[in-house]
Amino acid sequence: xxxxxxLLAAGKSTRLGRDKLAVAMPDGRALAAWSLQAALDxxxxxxxxxxxxxxxxxxxxxxxxxxSVSSANYRSQTxxxxxxxxxxxxxxxxxxxxxxxEAKEYGAEGVMILLADQPLIxxxxxxxxxxxxxxxxxxxxxxxxxxxxxxxxxxFRSHMFEHLLALVGDEGARKIMRNGTFSGTEVNLPDFCFWxxxxxxxxxxxxxxxNKLAQMK
Numbered sequence: 001x002x003x004x005x006x007l008l009a010a011g012k013s014t015r016l017g018r019d020k021l022a023v024a025m026p027d028g029r030a031l032a033a034w035s036l037q038a039a040l041d042x043x044x045x046x047x048x049x050x051x052x053x054x055x056x057x058x059x060x061x062x063x064x065x066x067x068s069v070s071s072a073n074y075r076s077q078t079x080x081x082x083x084x085x086x087x088x089x090x091x092x093x094x095x096x097x098x099x100x101x102e103a104k105e106y107g108a109e110g111v112m113i114l115l116a117d118q119p120l121i122x123x124x125x126x127x128x129x130x131x132x133x134x135x136x137x138x139x140x141x142x143x144x145x146x147x148x149x150x151x152x153x154x155x156f157r158s159h160m161f162e163h164l165l166a167l168v169g170d171e172g173a174r175k176i177m178r179n180g181t182f183s184g185t186e187v188n189l190p191d192f193c194f195w196x197x198x199x200x201x202x203x204x205x206x207x208x209x210x211n212k213l214a215q216m217k
Contacts, residue, residue, distance in 0.1 A: 001109045001110050001130070001133060001134045001157075002045045002107075002108055002109040002110070003043075003044050003045060003108065003109065003110045003111065003112050003130050003133075003155055004044065004045060004046040004047070004048060004103040004106060004108035004110075004111050004112070005039045005042070005044040005046070005047040005048065005111070005112045005114055005126070006048050006050060006096065006099035006100065006103060006111050006112065006113050006114065007035060007036055007039055007047060007048070007049045007050065007099075007114045007115075007116050008050055008092065008095050008096060008099070008113065008114065008115055008116060009021055009032055009035075009036075009049055009050060009051050009055075009116035010050050010051050010052045010055075010085045010088035010095040010098075011088075011092075011116075011117065012088075012089070015198045015199055016197060016198060016199060016200065016203065020032075020117050020197045020198075020203070021055075021059050021116055021117070022058065022059045023197065023203065025119065025207070025210060026207065026210050026211055026214060027210075029061065030058075030059030030060075031059075031116075031117065031119045031197060031206075032059050032116040032117065032119070033059055033060060033061045034119035034120070035114065035115070035116045035117070035118055035119050035121060036049060036060070036061060036064075036080075036116065037061050038121050038122055038123050038125075038126060039114055039123075039126060040061075040064070040079070040080065041123035042123040042124075042126035042127050042130070043123075043126075043127050043130060044112060044126065044130065045079075045108075046079055046080075046081065046103075046106060046108070047079060047080050047081070048080075048081045048082075048083050048099040048102050048103060049080065049081070049082050049083065049116075050083045050084075050085050050088075050095045050096075050098050050099040051082060051083070051084060051085065052084070052085065052088050053084045053085075053086055057082065064080050081102060083098050083099050083102050084098075085098040085099075086098075090169065091168070091169040091170035091171070092169075092170050092171070092172050093167035093168050093169055093170065093171050093172070096113065096164060096167065096172070096173070097164070097165055097167070099111075100161060100164055100165060101165075103161075104158075104161060108158065109157070109158055110133065110155055110156055110157045110158055111155065111156055111158075111161075111164075112126065112129065112130065112153050112154065112155040112156075113152050113153065113154050113155075113156075113172075113173050114126070114152055114153045115152050115153075115196065117196045117197045117198070118152070118193065118194060118195065118196050119197070119206060120192045120193055120195055120206065120209065120210075121153065121193050122193070125144065125153070125189050125190075125193050126153055128187055128189070129142050129143070129144055129153050129154070129155050129187050130142075130155060132155075132185045132187045133155045133157065133185065136185040138183060139157075139183050139184055139185040140156065140157055140159070140160050140182040140183050140184060141154055141155060141156045141157070141160060141173075141176070141177065141182065141184045141185070142154070142155045142184060142185040142186075142187055143155075143173075143177055143184055143185070143186060143187065144187050144188075144189045144193065144194070145186045145187060145188050145189070146188070146189065146190075146191050146193075146194050147188075149174075150174070150177045150184065150186060151174075151194055152173070154173050154177065156173070156176075160176070160182070163176055163182075164176065192209060195209070
């Protein structure tokens with residue numbers, strides 16, 4: 001399938017109290033750069049990164065610093081598109097829809113929703129969710145799971161776009177996945193894939209894990 005990734009990076013970092021996207025990871029790269037790089041290293045055909053208009057984009061991986069930036073129109077000459085969500089303050093739904101509209105313009109057969117504050121997601125995890133949707137042709141979506149419910153990354157077929165566009169406020173894709181009308185495929189991933197940086201304690205857990213991995217090499 002021709003899946004376009006939509007990386008949501010327009011959050012307000014309210015709980016952390018500082019810009020979590022730009023937090024430096026042990027290797028010097030920004031936290032959100034890890035998530036974005038995983039998406040770019042995956043088999044996703046295109047990646048749309050949704051950010052706030054005031055985002056400096058200094059957290060981007062160095063080799064994509066000159067990515068195409070647009071507030072409305074998808075540009076086909078680059079695999080990475082930076083999309084500006086002017087309505088991000090109204091909730092997650094606005095940012096999701098911002099990216100989705102560009103994916104529709106591109107003609108995506110489906111989209112995968114990813115969160116920029118989950119730096120431990122890997123390209124292989126993204127590919128696993130993509131493959132599950134491709135193989136299970138009767139499924140409306142394929143979602144990652146850790147034993148506590150379905151979570152991003154989650155991929156939707158194009159006929160689900162209208163339902164995603166109908167979300168409002170802080171409603172995310174989880175509302176659709178909880179709707180028994182639609183059928184989904186569950187993809188079990190390691191717990192660390194879902195660790196986010198909402199609080200200092202959660203951020204420390206991520207850092208400790210990365211440092212531990214580095215020591216094991």
